Structure formats: structure tokens, C-alpha cells
Amino acid sequence: MGKYLRTIKGSSDVVRALCRVSPGHTSGADFASAGNDGIIRLWKLDGTQVGELLGHESFIYSLTSLPSGELISSGEDRTLRIWNGVECVQIITHPAISVWGVAACSENGDIVSGASDKKVRVFSRVKERQAAPEVIRVFEDSVKSSSIPKQQVGDVQKENLPGPGFLQQKSGTKEGQVVMIKEDDGSVGAYQWSQGAQSWMSVGTVVDAVGSSGKKTDYLGKDYDYVFDVDIEDGKPPLKLPYNLSQNPYEAATKFIQDNELPVTYLDQVANFITANTQGATLGQSSQDPATSDPLGTESRYRPGESAPSAPTPSLPSSRPKILPQTAYLSIRTANLRTIRKKIEELNEQLSREGDDNAALVDAQLLVLESMMVPLEQSLTGSAAARVDKKLIDGVRLVTEILSTWPVGRLLPALDLLRLLAAATPSLATYRSRDGKTFLDILVESKVFEDPDRPNNIMLAVRAFSNLFETSGGREFADEEFDKIHTLVEDSSDTSNRNLTIAVTTLYVNYAVLFTSPSHSSQQRAIARVKMVMEHLIHIIQSTVDSEAVYRGLVAVGTLLSRDKELQQAAKSGGNLQKTLDKAEQRVKEPRIKTVIGEISALLAP
Numbered sequence: 335m336g337k338y339l340r341t342i343k344g345s346s347d348v349v350r351a352l353c354r355v356s357p358g359h360t361s362g363a364d365f366a367s368a369g370n371d372g373i374i375r376l377w378k379l380d381g382t383q384v385g386e387l388l389g390h391e392s393f394i395y396s397l398t399s400l401p402s403g404e405l406i407s408s409g410e411d412r413t414l415r416i417w418n419g420v421e422c423v424q425i426i427t428h429p430a431i432s433v434w435g436v437a438a439c440s441e442n443g444d445i446v447s448g449a450s451d452k453k454v455r456v457f458s459r460v461k462e463r464q465a466a467p468e469v470i471r472v473f474e475d476s477v478k479s480s481s482i483p484k485q486q487v488g489d490v491q492k493e494n495l496p497g498p499g500f501l502q503q504k505s506g507t508k509e510g511q512v513v514m515i516k517e518d519d520g521s522v523g524a525y526q527w528s529q530g531a532q533s534w535m536s537v538g539t540v541v542d543a544v545g546s547s548g549k550k551t552d553y554l555g556k557d558y559d560y561v562f563d564v565d566i567e568d569g570k571p572p573l574k575l576p577y578n579l580s581q582n583p584y585e586a587a588t589k590f591i592q593d594n595e596l597p598v599t600y601l602d603q604v605a606n607f608i609t610a611n612t613q614g615a616t617l618g619q620s621s622q623d624p625a626t627s628d629p630l631g632t633e634s635r636y637r638p639g640e641s642a643p644s645a646p647t648p649s650l651p652s653s654r655p656k657i658l659p660q661t662a663y664l665s666i667r668t669a670n671l672r673t674i675r676k677k678i679e680e681l682n683e684q685l686s687r688e689g690d691d692n693a694a695l696v697d698a699q700l701l702v703l704e705s706m707m708v709p710l711e712q713s714l715t716g717s718a719a720a721r722v723d724k725k726l727i728d729g730v731r732l733v734t735e736i737l738s739t740w741p742v743g744r745l746l747p748a749l750d751l752l753r754l755l756a757a758a759t760p761s762l763a764t765y766r767s768r769d770g771k772t773f774l775d776i777l778v779e780s781k782v783f784e785d786p787d788r789p790n791n792i793m794l795a796v797r798a799f800s801n802l803f804e805t806s807g808g809r810e811f812a813d814e815e816f817d818k819i820h821t822l823v824e825d826s827s828d829t830s831n832r833n834l835t836i837a838v839t840t841l842y843v844n845y846a847v848l849f850t851s852p853s854h855s856s857q858q859r860a861i862a863r864v865k866m867v868m869e870h871l872i873h874i875i876q877s878t879v880d881s882e883a884v885y886r887g888l889v890a891v892g893t894l895l896s897r898d899k900e901l902q903q904a905a906k907s908g909g910n911l912q913k914t915l916d917k918a919e920q921r922v923k924e925p926r927i928k929t930v931i932g933e934i935s936a937l938l939a940p
């Protein structure tokens with residue numbers, strides 16, 4: 335058992351991290367401390383402070399030492415920082431809200447970080463141990479596309495900011511220096527100076543955040559990003575609802591209901607309240623108009639850009655409407671068009687350097703890419719309805735050309751554009767190449783669905799299928815091509831990729847809405863298709879543990895069962911469906927899962 339020696343007082347705030355400092359450190363320190371004040375303090379064992387390291391902009395959560403004697407720190411400003419002596423020599427910004435922990439290999443000096451996006455990353459100075467270039471590019475792009483709440487960077491006067499030319503004209507003065515740039519599209523970009531690369535690195539786009547100051551709030555001895563007041567009953571004090579951005583809104587809502595012994599019917603209202611009041615305070619998503627929001631919640635945890643409720647303490651209704659049948663089509667439309675366009679241009683430059691003239695886009699095609707951005711943005715944000723537009727028609731031709739000529743490993747941003755075009759214009763559904771091929775034919779020939787090692791490519795293609803249901807022309811195409819689409823999806827959906835599974839179940843929700851709509855033709859053909867979809871959905875519900883995928887799969891099943899008594903009788907006589915429902919309820923213990931299963935069971939009841 336250790337023996338108490340002394341108390342060392344330095345910071346007046348919470349101390350979160352301690353680490354041993356390597357012998358021979360320029361400060362002569364024996365150990366370091368850090369915490370909520372964002373300062374790393376260097377100490378002798380007798381309690382004498384011999385130095386401070388300044389640079390972090392928020393809480394510091396973790397400290398460790400490298401074999402080289404350098405210190406590493408990480409914190410809530412999204413960064414991992416490397417310190418040589420008292421100088422910060424490198425900053426690695428993460429595409430996450432916080433970098434919770436950092437560790438170092440004592441043998442080779444590699445660094446490991448753990449962040450709030452639930453990812454562990456390994457960084458190495460040795461080239462042979464570094465990831466493939468395309469993996470590094472994905473990481474860098476995810477940092478660039480991050481959204482930074484305005485509260486984290488202070489008062490930003492957009493009209494006084496320099497333009498992009500500043501980045502070529504001026505060098506930074508120190509590692510980690512951050513400047514705000516007014517981009518050509520009017521947005522505000524944050525750039526960080528890298529001494530090693532001697533260049534400015536994009537670390538995200540500044541957005542308006544609702545409700546969060548970027549500082550923690552104490553509640554019952556714990557720190558939270560938010561502590562909301564929720565009015566349940568007139569004349570009584572509001573209840574406290576603590577929430578951290580790293581939490582699932584449904585998990586936080588469930589705990590709030592259990593702690594306060596509230597009816598489970600409040601679950602969706604509480605979860606939606608959390609989501610609406612944390613818009614803009616999360617990373618990696620773009621604005622989306624509430625009118626185009628997915629009623630079940632998009633694949634992302636939060637949806638930045640939506641307006642928060644006018645009342646900060648809304649009362650909760652005492653009942654909840656039935657879930658089944660689903661009658662509205664779902665779409666997945668969030669995107670950062672600027673990032674997509676930039677990525678296509680970067681990949682095109684690579685093709686040009688490699689001498690692939692048959693695949694590389696020419697200047698006229700790059701102009702088409704630029705021209706389609708405005709009408710596409712207008713359509714996706716709800717300022718314009720899905721429409722036939724010459725610029726979008728040209729954009730469809732461009733994307734199908736890329737799908738036809740580019741290597742499958744470089745198709746990701748083009749597939750993202752395809753997804754957005756499917757929702758923005760019926761022109762994608764009516765497109766025919768010179769030899770009569772549809773975009774679906776071209777997609778099949780691109781071999782996207784034959785490359786299981788790139789599940790994100792398949793996921794974006796399936797999302798494009800889902801977004802077809804946003805237009806009447808798209809719905810007609812999806813109906814006509816059901817057999818081909820179903821085969822592609824069925825053959826590629828046995829995956830552990832969460833986003834792909836959610837995309838597949840979203841697609842089947844839309845088919846369920848289509849097949850059960852009063853205007854749907856060819857009733858006999860629809861019955862056969864319903865049975866095919868039901869079989870695949872049961873398989874997905876049985877095999878996945880992701881609650882969102884299970885929920886969407888159940889909604890699709892319930893909607894299909896609501897179609898007619900014949901299908902309900904067939905489901906009852908088989909017995910497999912009820913067993914699947916029982917196991918799903920045991921495996922995924924969420925109130926919304928229990929609710930929708932209850933509605934399905936009622937449909938199957940005698």
C-alpha cells in the first residue's frame with residue numbers, strides 16, 4: 335500500500351491527467367499534470383512548479399511520454415499535441431468532438447489515440463508502419479469536413495475575414511496557429527498551420543451551434559455538455575436532463591425517463607428534444623432542412639442546421655401516435671457539396687498525373703461539376719423542389735461518365751453525388767446513355783457491388799436507390815427495376831458495416847411504403863415482391879445487432895403486413911416471424927423496438 339507524502343496545489347480547476355516526465359527534460363521536471371484549465375504544468379517531486387505548456391483551447395484529458403522524451407497531450411479541442419521541451423512541435427486534429435485518451439508504445443514511439451467518435455487511431459513517424467495513402471486521405475478529408483461550433487472559435491466577423499488567397503500569401507508563425515478564412519461559397523473555414531508540412535491544413539467549417547458554449551456544466555458531480563430543463567407538469571419545477579454529445583439521444587432519454595419514473599411513451603419526444611437542441615454542436619454533418627428530415631432519424635446521430643424549438647422547456651404530450659404503417663418516404667440527403675467537389679477534383683488531378691487521359695475529366699466537364707452545385711444545393715436544402723434542370727441533367731451525364739471510366743477504388747465522391755442527384759431531380763431516373771443504358775446498368779458495370787472490400791461504395795449506391803423515391807419519376811424507375819435492385823442489395827447486404835445495413839433497411843422502408851400505397855399498380859406482382867422483401871428483412875433483423883437497422887427493418891415489416899390479411903395469415907402460419915420478433919425484443923432493449931414489435935404482434939393477433 336502506498337504512503338501519502340504531500341498535496342501539490344497548482345490549478346484551481348479539475349486535474350484530469352498525470353504522467354512521468356522522461357529524465358533529461360529541458361525543464362528538469364519529474365512529472366506533468368493537466369486538466370480543465372487547458373494548461374500542462376511541469377513539476378518537481380517536491381511540489382515545485384518548473385514550467386507550463388500553453389496551447390490547448392479546452393479541457394485536457396490525457397498525458398503520456400514518448401521514448402524520445404517528448405510529451406503528448408489530448409483534449410476537448412479535438413487535438414493530440416506533441417511537445418518537445420516547452421514547444422509544441424506537432425498538432426494532429428481529429429474528426430471528433432474530443433480526444434479522450436492517448437498512449438505511446440515504449441518500444442517504437444508510435445502513438446495511439448481514442449476519441450469520442452469511438453475510434454482508436456495509431457500514428458507513426460516510421461513510413462513503413464504508416465497506413466496506405468488512401469486511408470490517410472480519408473482521415474484528412476474527414477477532418478476537413480468537420481463542423482466547428484462558432485462558440486469554440488469566438489466571435490467571427492465574416493465580412494472582415496481574408497479570402498482563400500491568404501493561405502498562399504502568408505505563412506504561419508507557430509505550430510497550431512489557426513486562422514479563419516471566408517471561402518468562395520461564403521462559408522467560414524478554419525485552417526491550422528503545420529510547421530512540418532509548412533502549409534495551412536483545413537480542420538473544418540465553422541457553423542452556428544445551438545445551446546452549447548463548448549464548456550462543461552456540472553450536474554450531480556459529473557460534467558455534461560448540456561443540462562436541460564424539461565417541464566413535465568404545470569406548477570411543478572422542471573426536471574433536469576443531463577446530456578453529453580458522445581451519448582446516443584435515445585440512451586440519454588431512456589435514462590431520464592427511468593430516473594424520473596415517467597411513462598415510456600415520452601421516449602421519442604425526449605430524444606427528439608435532445609436532438610433538436612444540440613443541432614450544430616456535432617461533427618461531420620451538413621445543414622439539412624427540417625422539411626426533408628428522415629422521420630425515423632437519419633443514419634447520423636444528430637442533424638445540424640435544423641431550427642431548434644422556440645421554447646427551451648417544452649412540455650411533453652401524454653400519448654404517442656402509432657408508428658405503423660409508415661406512409662412517408664425516407665431519404666438520406668445530408669452532404670458537404672464543397673468537400674465532394676474538391677475530392678473529385680483531387681482524384682481527377684491524380685488521374686491526369688498518371689496519364690489516364692481516357693478517364694480524366696476535361697475543363698468543360700469540370701465546369702459542369704461547378705455549375706451543378708448551386709441547383710443541387712437549392713434542391714437539397716428545400717429552397718427549390720426536385721426538378722428537371724439543365725445543369726442537373728448535365729450533372730447526371732457527368733456522374734455516369736465517371737462511373738463508366740474511373741477505377742472502382744476512386745468512385746466514392748461520384749457515388750455521393752449520384753445519391754444526391756437521385757433526390758434532387760427525376761432526370762437521373764430517365765437518363766439513357768447513347769447505347770440505351772440506364773444509370774443502374776452503368777452502376778452494375780462499374781463493379782461497385784462486386785467489391786465487398788469497399789462497403790462504403792455499396793452503401794452510397796444503396797442510398798441512391800433510397801433517394802429515388804423522392805420524385806415520382808424515381809419511384810416509377812425503382813418499381814420497374816425492383817428485381818435488379820433487390821438482387822444487388824440482397825447479394826451485398828451480409829455485412830458488419832452499420833451504415834450499409836441502415837441504408838438497406840431504409841430502402842426497404844421505401845419499397846414498403848410504395849407497395850402499400852393505394853395508387854400502386856399490378857397488385858399480384860406486388861404481393862410476390864412483398865414476400866421477397868419480407869424474407870430479406872427477417873434475415874437482417876435476425877443477424878444485426880444495430881438498433882437503428884433493427885428498428886427500420888421492423889417498420890418495413892410492419893408496413894408490409896398492414897397491406898392485407900393474406901400476408902398476415904401467411905406470416906402467422908410460418909411462425910418464423912414471431913420468433914424473430916421475440917428474439918429482437920430480447921436482443922435490442924429499446925422502448926421504440928418494443929413499441930413497434932407490439933404493433934406488429936397486434937397485426938398478427940387472431
